Amino acid sequence: MSTSLNPTALVRLLGSWNSGALPAYRELADVVRLLVMDGRIPLDVALPSERALAQTLGLSRTTVTAAYASLREQGFLTAGQGSRGRTRIPHRTAPVSAPGLAVPEGLLDLAYASLPAAGEVVHRAFADALTELPARLPGFGYDAVGEPALREAIAEKYTAEGVPTSPGQILVTSGAQHALNIVLRALAGKQDRVMVEHPTYPNALDAIRAAGCKPLPVALPSGTSPAWDIDAMVATMNQQRPAMAYLVPDFHNPTGRIMSDLQRRRLTRAAAASGTVLVVDETLRELNLDGVRTAPMSSFSPAVVSIGSLSKSHWAGLRTGWIRADESLIVRFVAARTVMDLGGPVVEQLAAARLVRSFAEPLDARLEELRHNRESLLGLIAERLPSWEVERPRGGLTVWCRLPLASSTALTVLAPDFGVRLAAGPRFGVGGAFEHYLRVPYTLPAAQLEFAVGALRAAQDKLDASPHLRRTLKTERPPAVAVA
Ligand SMILES: Cc1ncc(COP(=O)(O)O)c(C=O)c1O
Structure with a gap:
């Protein structure tokens, strides 16, 4: 209509x-x-x-x-008949070059924090997986828990990290986001409270809200020592009794922080005492840029539900993740899963099994590249945006920047004019928080990061020159761009 x-x-x-x-x-x-x-x-x-x-x-x-x-x-109205143009969003806007920099084809995407595939390794895994396909074709192709070979490989990986795990404790999912939705459907009722770090991963917030639950934000401290305010989390669990907590203790998105073993121990004890299920998202755990050693959260308590994914270590296009939990919970998760879908694709899982078995293979090169990019980005921000305060991430893919003014949404709205797409700070929080913050990924090569920072500088200069524009562009809700 x-x-x-x-x-x-x-x-x-x-x-x-x-x-x-x-x-x-x-x-x-x-x-x-x-x-x-x-x-x-x-x-x-x-x-x-x-x-x-x-x-x-x-x-x-x-x-x-x-x-x-x-x-x-600008592509925001159709050229329609007469004056009654219809609203649209352009596929790509014509970027204006930041001084001295070449404009890339289309927009540079800083809203996604994701790497291209570990190409050769992933390709080889798929080629090998195809050789196994003929033996699978006589079967139905439905399997709600996941390919046995993949469940086994994931269980072995946990066991090797000091958390004894059987294949029965693993449910294969179509990525970590799918895993979180399954856990929410199984464990959280409508109106239940779900404790989250503040800031946190935007798609998790959306999933929590979509499940009819109420996110209960606990602020991360502004300094990094300690990196988490465990006292506040314990008090929140004791006083508010959230059904669940969704946490990213391993190279937290967006800050890149890592939780110490001491904090992990305190948190798991307090969760057990208050009856809160800790759901721990380990999607970024392998992106350990500084070689920090911590024990997986599930080693502190068998009640922890862990979520993992190959999206950041290998490729998001695999759409393969998992849940590790007690077997009795896996049964409940399978029941919740089949409401949404009846299983994952076979070839992807066969390829994923091979990748998990030789998990470390692509990581060295990836980590090296990310370390290099992290230094490039931190250097560029220090040089071109000296009024921005940055927190040095210990791992993961992004830098969480504090802006001199509450202008995150305004920058996000202007950024496409300068060739980049951004996710505004408030996407990472509840109630409009984080207008003072912007997440910038270092997933792009140095030359593109240079363009991106130049574009951010140009957008900020435009805002600085017009306080009115800043006020006008400051919205109640940030633009609803897709984020990862
Ligand atoms: C913390 C976190 N969880 C989950 C995801 C999504 O993972 P997947 O692609 O496996 O759904 C991301 C992707 O950015 C992430 O950073």
């Missing part, structure tokens, strides 16, 4: 958009663009006619015509 926005509704959404600091058509276009990116004006909606909007806003029709023309030019 086609929808349209009437002028009164649009004027209400626009709020006090017109400061007079820039030409009115420019301000009008900027705010409409923001509303579209932010999801407050849905896609494929016809905007009011130029005449009707001009009348309602008390503006000249020329101003509205120019604003609509600018939106069309």
